[in-house]
Amino acid sequence: MATVLKAQKVQAAKADLKGKRKAEVMDVEDDTTDTPKKRTKNKQRVLLLSSRGITHRMRHFMNDLEVLLPHVKKDAKLDSKNHLHLLPELADLNNCNNTLYFEARKHEDLYMWAAKTPNGPSIKLHVQNVHTMDELKMTGNCLKGSRGLVSFDKAFDESEWGRLTKELFTHIFGVPATARKAKPFIDHILTFSILDNKIWFRNYQIIEKDPLQPNGPPQTSLVEIGPRFVLTPIRIFEGAFGGATVYSNPEFVSPSAVRSALKREKGTKYGQRKDAEQQSFGRREGRRLEEDELAVSKVFA
Numbered sequence: 451m452a453t454v455l456k457a458q459k460v461q462a463a464k465a466d467l468k469g470k471r472k473a474e475v476m477d478v479e480d481d482t483t484d485t486p487k488k489r490t491k492n493k494q495r496v497l498l499l500s501s502r503g504i505t506h507r508m509r510h511f512m513n514d515l516e517v518l519l520p521h522v523k524k525d526a527k528l529d530s531k532n533h534l535h536l537l538p539e540l541a542d543l544n545n546c547n548n549t550l551y552f553e554a555r556k557h558e559d560l561y562m563w564a565a566k567t568p569n570g571p572s573i574k575l576h577v578q579n580v581h582t583m584d585e586l587k588m589t590g591n592c593l594k595g596s597r598g599l600v601s602f603d604k605a606f607d608e609s610e611w612g613r614l615t616k617e618l619f620t621h622i623f624g625v626p627a628t629a630r631k632a633k634p635f636i637d638h639i640l641t642f643s644i645l646d647n648k649i650w651f652r653n654y655q656i657i658e659k660d661p662l663q664p665n666g667p668p669q670t671s672l673v674e675i676g677p678r679f680v681l682t683p684i685r686i687f688e689g690a691f692g693g694a695t696v697y698s699n700p701e702f703v704s705p706s707a708v709r710s711a712l713k714r715e716k717g718t719k720y721g722q723r724k725d726a727e728q729q730s731f732g733r734r735e736g737r738r739l740e741e742d743e744l745a746v747s748k749v750f751a
Contacts, residue, residue, distance in 0.1 A: 492626035497537075497546035497567075499525040503554040510582045512552060514677045517583075518640070518653065519623065520595045520631035522550075534691040538568040548622045549690070552577075559705050562681065563691060564618055570689040571696060573615060575649070576705075581678040590655035590673035592638040597625040598653070599636060605644035611686055611697040612644065638675060647701055649681040 496519060500512060504527075516522050523544050528536070528551070541549045551563040560580070565572030592598075600623050606612035623640055625632050636656075643650045654672040686697040741747070 491628060492624070493628065494521060494548060494621050494624065494626050495544075495546040496522045496548040496550055496622050497525055497541045497544050498522045498550045499537075499540070500527055500552040501554050502527050502529060504552065504560075505554070505558055507558075507580060507582065508552065508554060508560055510584060511580050511677060511679070514583050515550070517594060518598065519625060520597075520633075521625055521629040534563075537563075537565070538690045541567040550622060551691075555705075557705065557709070561684075564622055565690045566618060566621065567690045570693060571614065571618065571686060572690050572692075573618060573686045574684045576682040576684055576702070577679055578648075578682065579678065579680045581676065583676040586674075586676040586678065588674050588676050590638075590675035592655045592675060593633055593635050595631050595633040596635040596637050597627070597629075597632055598623075598638045598640045600624050601639055601641045603641075603643040606642070611683065614686060614696070615649070615683065616642075639672065647682075647699070649683070651677075651679050651681065653677065 498512065498516060498519075500508065504512075512524075516524060523546055525540060525544060534551075537549055537551055541547070547567060549563070549565045549567050551565070553561040553563065555561065560577040562575045562577050563572060564575070600620060602616050602619075606616040619642060627634075638656060639654045641652045641654065643652075653675045655675050657671045657673055658668045660666055660669045660671070682702060683697070683699050684702050685695055685699065688694040688696050
């Protein structure tokens with residue numbers, strides 16, 4: 451009899467273990483019908499890392515993103531930009547299904563890779579006009595670790611690359627309710643807007659009461675917190691950090707091309723100035739009169 455009871459306990463323990471392992475799917479009873487329906491859990495995790503050579507402003511910017519996204523896991527810097535194929539493996543080792551990789555270039559140029567690992571897609575963006583929370587010093591404040599609402603402009607639904615970017619950003623910036631460091635509060639909004647074919651990011655705190663009238667009726671308002679940045683889409687790839695090109699921005703001009711154009715313009719100005727000097731010297735030589743026979747230099751030679 452004891453052996454039978456022991457075997458039943460072992461089987462019950464195995465059944466409980468199998469039930470715990472089924473974390474992806476939950477049985478939720480519907481109020482309208484008696485049959486339970488399955489609901490998939492939102493288990494999004496984001497790996498956040500950068501390349502070597504980032505400046506202090508970039509580092510503070512990454513720290514601000516880590517504060518906004520409680521489901522982020524940070525990793526060490528990647529040695530070289532030529533090792534992008536290692537990022538899906540790093541995400542797999544950290545049990546992350548999304549990756550945010552910041553690539554630093556010369557002259558403080560910053561590029562951001564947002565990818566769905568390990569199979570893609572991925573998008574490469576140029577980061578501009580970065581303002582961290584310490585630089586802005588806004589009056590807004592939100593709870594650290596709180597979840598935020600992700601809001602997108604209607605312009606995202608007007609193009610294919612906008613819809614794809616919206617879906618990818620929803621997985622990355624949408625904090626799941628089951629995140630380990632997330633608090634059970636929603637007190638700020640992450641907004642993405644498209645203007646001039648660029649993506650503008652803003653973060654606002656939700657205030658339900660007027661600070662001047664704390665005992666008055668609730669009046670919902672928004673106060674900006676920070677950080678601020680602008681993203682210019684460059685190219686969308688089919689795979690994670692590579693593969694076939696799905697979309698290429700024809701209006702994007704790299705910062706290095708802009709700098710080279712400015713240098714060529716300066717070189718053109720220098721050439722024009724030298725040509726003007728030569729023409730002026732030629733005109734002076736043409737106006738010079740011939741020396742007279744009774745000149746002092748000839749009489750007393």
